[in-house]
Amino acid sequence: MTQVFVEPIGVTVEVPESETLMDALARVGIDVPNVCAGRGTCGKCLIRLGAGELTPPTEVELRKVPEKLRDAGWRLACQARPASSRVSVEVRETSGRRRILTTSRLHHGRPHPAVTRVTAALDPPALGDARSDLERVQAVLHGVEVPYQALLEIPDVLRENGWRATFTRYGRRLIDVETPEAAGVAYGAAVDIGTSKIIAYLFDLVRGEQIDAEAVENPQMRYGEDVVSRIARATPEARPELAAAARAGINQCLGVLYARQGIAPRHLYDVTVVGNTAMHHLALGLPAQGLGAAPYAPAAAEAVTVRGADLGLDMNPEGGVHFPPPIAGFVGSDALAVIAATRLASKRRPSLAIDIGTNTEIALVHDGRVTVTSCASGPAFEGYQITHGMKAVAGAIEKVRIDHEGRPAHLATIGGGQPIGICGSGVVDLLAGLVRSGVVDPSGRMVSHPLVRKGENGSSEYVLTSGPVGEIVFTQHDVRNLQLAKGAIATGWSLLLQSLGIGVDDLCRVYVAGAFGNYLDLANAQAIDLLPPVPRERVVFVGNAAGVGAQMALIDVRARRRMARLRARITFLELAGNSDFQDAFAARLGFRDVG
Amino acid sequence: MTQVFVEPIGVTVEVPESETLMDALARVGIDVPNVCAGRGTCGKCLIRLGAGELTPPTEVELRKVPEKLRDAGWRLACQARPASSRVSVEVRETSGRRRILTTSRLHHGRPHPAVTRVTAALDPPALGDARSDLERVQAVLHGVEVPYQALLEIPDVLRENGWRATFTRYGRRLIDVETPEAAGVAYGAAVDIGTSKIIAYLFDLVRGEQIDAEAVENPQMRYGEDVVSRIARATPEARPELAAAARAGINQCLGVLYARQGIAPRHLYDVTVVGNTAMHHLALGLPAQGLGAAPYAPAAAEAVTVRGADLGLDMNPEGGVHFPPPIAGFVGSDALAVIAATRLASKRRPSLAIDIGTNTEIALVHDGRVTVTSCASGPAFEGYQITHGMKAVAGAIEKVRIDHEGRPAHLATIGGGQPIGICGSGVVDLLAGLVRSGVVDPSGRMVSHPLVRKGENGSSEYVLTSGPVGEIVFTQHDVRNLQLAKGAIATGWSLLLQSLGIGVDDLCRVYVAGAFGNYLDLANAQAIDLLPPVPRERVVFVGNAAGVGAQMALIDVRARRRMARLRARITFLELAGNSDFQDAFAARLGFRDVG
DSSP, X not given: OEXXXXXXXXXXXXXXXXXXXXXXXHHTTOOOOOSSTTSSSSOOOEEEEEESOBOOOOHHHHHHSOXXXXXXXXXXXXXXOBOSSEEEEEEOTTSTTOGGGSOOSSOOOSOBOSEEEEEEEOOOOBTTBOOOHHHXXXXXXXXXXXXXXXXXXXXXXXXXXXXXXXXXXXXXXXEXXXXXXXXXXXXXXXXXXXXXXXXXXXXXXXXXXXXXEEEEEOGGGGGOSSHHHHHHHOOTTTHHHHHHHHHHHHHHHHHHHHHHHTOOGGGEEEEEEEEOHHHHHHHHTOOOGGGGSTTOOOSOOSOEEEEHHHHTOSSOTTSEEEEOOOSBTTBOHHHHHHHHHTTGGGOSSOEEEEEESSEEEEEEEETTEEEEEEEEOOSGGGTTTSTTBOOSSTTEEEEEEEOTTSOEEEEEETTSSOOOEEOHHHHHHHHHHHHHTTSBOTTSOBOOOTTEEEOTTSSEEEEEEEETTEEEEEEHHHHHHHHHHHHHHHHHHHHHHHHTTOOGGGOSEEEXXXXXXXXXXXXXXXXXXXXXXXXXXXXXXXXXXXXXXXXXXXXXXXXXXXXXXXXXXXXXXXXXXXXXXXXHHHHTSSOTTOO | OEEEEEETTTEEEEEOTTSOHHHHHHHTTOOOOOSSTTSSSSOOOEEEEEESOBOOOOHHHHHHSOHHHHHTTEEETTTOOBOSSEEEEEEOTTSTTOGGGSOOSSOOOSOBOSEEEEEEEOOOOBTTBOOOHHHHHHHHSTTOBOOHHHHHHHHHHHHHTTTEEEEEEETTEEEEEEOGGGTTOOEEEEEEEOXXXXXXXXXXXXXXXXXXXXXXXXXXXXXXXXXXXXXHHOOTTTHHHHHHHHHHHHHHHHHHHHHHHTOOGGGEEEEEEEEOHHHHHHHHTOOOGGXXXXXXXXXXXXXXXXXXXXXXXXXXXXXXEEEXXXXXXXXXXXXXXXXXXXXXXXOSSOEEEEEESSEEEEEEEETTEEEEEEEEOOSGXXXXXXXXXXXXXXXXXXXXXXOTXXXXXXXXXXXXXXXXXXXXXXXXXXHHHHHHTTSBOTTSOBOOOTTEEEOTTSSEEEEEEEETTEEEEEEHHHHHHHHHHHHHHHHHHHHHHHHTTOOGGGOSEEEEEETTTTOOOHHHHHHTTSSOOOOGGGEEEEESHHHHHHHHHHHBHHHHHHHHHHHHTEEEOOSTTOTHHHHHHHHTSSOTTOO
């Protein structure tokens, strides 16, 4: 019997040696994509070996799994069986119903990428025409700037291909010269660097279409789970290490995307990166000390475009990596991306956008002015720091209904299988249900109840259900964590509204972005005071709007300029410096308003 | 007794173990600079050990010779004695009377470098002013472009120096951020890459003044002595090797200049490079095949500016390396530099510029149009391929007067010491004297004469004199080499004049550039038909005008634009494709016109 630890879900499954990983995972409700019922013909059930050993790759795998993926540890779950006493495997983030990667409701606009390609036939040299190769290129690509690398490529490609070539420009700069057969292939990636997760969306820049996505845990997690501890760790000596970790995370995503889509890194010409200001600084290798103390001055808060080679990204070295500008020391380019993606600034009546994450950013537009604030809300609503919390992947309890006696009346898991944990939207439902039924009192204390018992450490815990990996409980500590998180968020939006003299009823739209995707139960979120009590029709769940903003900047170079202009219109409201904050926060920790 | 081979002069000196190299070199007439009469206090008599061994450095040397120079093999000639049976040493190219580095008569114009520096005090962050570091910089350096490297440097330098820093721009690009103490230090180098020699002139860009110069043999010499053989060697596989050799030559010069002047490579911000088109292509790493066959199309004939890091030059990696445009496949940016330095294009009456070298370029302005041609003249007039030829350094016979009986009436050596060989200007005097006195007949044959004897290979040789390293003779073969060289050059200027319908008498100015410096005897050069027979007052010897053109481009960025515009006005006359060339060449080999 082998203990198989399944990442990123965070559960352990007992697997006999005779059982394939696909069967074992299915047994506990973890779906891996699979359209051939385990016969090994579809090649979709990819999992990655982390630690320990699996049986050697079968002939089916050698045939179905590209070598690059195999080298990176990817296996077919229907073929591999455990071969050591402890094994850790990772299931694909993009597989199945992983919500963080679902398409947002927001759309990108029409493509107008920074990268343009043209295949051209040039006049060959002849007696009477001894123009240089470069002059011939300039005659076709008027005003093109030729950096050194392209200068070196031009003569050989032209002379080996009968004076025909495919030229790729990034703005006015010539960044690639290839054989004419290479026409029509140009890719880009929009990257959202979160404190805990890095997501890369792969786009076909010619068609302006998303073709794949991949996410990994931010490798900087080993330097601290939150922004503050990571800033503290980013000493001048450690700074290159943190930068390398962020870039390695991006490269991990890209490597999988390349292997899966059969794309050469050379053809990834453009990358846009959004993130909070600390992630922005650390990924660029900029010092982040300024972000750690008042007045929280960032090192750079402008739009920055560097070359792929500057950052060591696994892409065309002359391609561009564009960072939209952060808004302030504590409000990053991800918040700017959310404001751009929701088109908040163009709303005529007061509207709010809330991006819930480890840091929660809140933006309000009123009279054409955008004011933004941020609060440290912790990762509880993303399923971290909750006893049986997990991310929103297959097997997670995503919906909970608690009856008036405080018992679970309905549970729904992502994928419909047996429950192995509970994700953010389920946690909100559960907390709201327990408060409504009185199992959790207005102060947040768990009261005596048939389903409430004393846990190992003597504190109360509510037994929700049990699944293939054991009981799923919700503890007093979980409740306290959620109180702190929702208290910070509610203080944020309420102080922001108050500072501009706007009442909740004045809000015409509330955009809710973040890991919840479109799956949050609004009434429950409002019941626990996480979201402002506006009528349902005024609330729009927009999923990963920061990612959409990065995508907009990727496929439309004009959106970059719009975002830079937008940033100049945004005012930052510093909550940490607001004397009302602690009072308001304390007043917002309970559940007084729950009806 | 040790055999000491002296580079770049090319003579061998017998030196007893007890003798210092300074004494030995002085004995045969090779001057090394020395103002302390060998006491070791001035530190000027630097020589470099090539092969073999010298006595270990003395305490005087350890004190006087910077470690970097010592590591590169530099010694004091007044201290070092031979310590192995064969030794090769190199005397400094800049020492004494090395003409190739003498100042030209042309001047550079007023400085207006690409590089500008400013030391500024920025507002520190404060409550109410959380602008980014980059915004603070932009407030002082309006519109500056910040590449990635500078972006990384800004925050640390500002925060470690009380928000003061010295900023260096290359055009609009910020290329260096330093402590405020670094103000006022900015250097540049103008480089002339010749087929056989690389010369670097070091400039203080702040003052616009030349402060030093250094020359080395072009390390590409091992790939062939002339342009054609080097083009043939530059296969796609060997191309990076040839590029690396050219760059190593530039770096050798720079390394010596840095050590001698105590300059950090970081502070060399700008380099301009001129050369013939093959040297231009090979230094940039561009394929040169196109230059080897009709229609001789170059890969690039535009002005090109790359970063120091692109070429691996030992300088500020973000600094610029500017290559003015070549004119055509066989007429390089060195010719453009000569035309710019002589201001030929602005002459109202027909004027000629001749740059005599291994390749000789000839430019004619008439009615505001500049026509240029080139001919392969070989290195005979630079002292190569002449039996006792040598470069124009101390010990070279630079002036010769032959009496009407064909005997040497007067010999003058550079430095005034005993003769060890004969340089270009001396060769011209000697040949003209022998022709005038009839020792060489109009067909170029050496006739019977008391000073003419049969040499080892049975052909005639004229015994000119003898010096400390033995007899100095001038052979029939030397005469033939010079006939070919002067024939090619004379055919060049005469066909160029003829093609535009201009007579020699119409020429208002003839500029003579090249290794001769200002030391050529005009009457003798005209007597052997090397230069057109115009009155003395119309001839201007301008020394290394190509180097001056590179210097102009270095210290005045506007000169780069002027040179690019100038190039567009120049017409190239292809002599190799001219059916009259062979006839004219044959007719120009003799000495018919000598009176």
